[in-house]
Amino acid sequence: MLACGRLQPAWTLAGIFAALSSRLGGDTEPLDEPSIQRLVEQARSGDRIAAQRLYRQHVDRVFRVVRGVLRSNAEAEDVTQDAMLTVLTSLDSYSARSDARFAAWVTSIALNTARRRFRRRRPELTATGELPDVVDEHAEPEGAVDTARERAALLRALAELGPTEREIVSLRYGAEINASEIAEIVKLEPTNVRKILERTRERLGARIEALLKQGAFI
């Protein structure tokens, strides 16, 4: 059924190549904003391949942000799923702006979804983080251990931050959006966001370095 709804785009050669490309992981290269906006327009007019490409362009970013805010991978997985569904079903309510990228809109939906989850069940952030449930089989074992150690250090350092600081750094480093875009999402002045970012980056960086030196995670 997936390929039959709007046959025009799906059955063209370009559509078939796009489908193959996304199946083979060809959507992992980040697209520029004009390309993203084109995908939004195509997805709005019913092009499912475009919707899938939009999904694949943003899903990891959303997961990185919500994982920084929530306590576990399982919660991050649920929230990412809900947020991406909201994104794909609310494209008609999105209006393009020159001062904020599409990613900022997606991320604001993700953060609001995470906040609702936070309110429903007050999470205790993981103190130690957790190992990934699947280690990349192609990665060197040593590299996988390093990644797990860094991840655990980051999660522990994040757990020691206040909720607003955690949200702001997660948006900055997880979604890679700028201070003005963050300010709009967290409803603060951009200057305040920049100050918080500066202060938190120093604190977070120092804490992560200290934790990695201790090396007490694994």
Next chain:
Amino acid sequence: MTDAEITELWVTLEPSPRERARIENRVLEWVEASETSLVTEWLDLIKANPIGGLGLVAASALSLLMLSPVGWIASSILR
């Protein structure tokens, strides 16, 4: 730590391949489950390609009719 180093560190929070596949399956499953009706799809097909689309729609409607109990009853009456 620099901005770039912290950004790089955040990559460690990405979902595992298994988590990524689970999320994708659930999202795309839901999107497919909320697809448009067959009639809407036929209309879209005709809009996209009026001549070829009409032929395909007629063929699929006929095959649906012939394979359904309504089709069996109709054909047995006609015989």
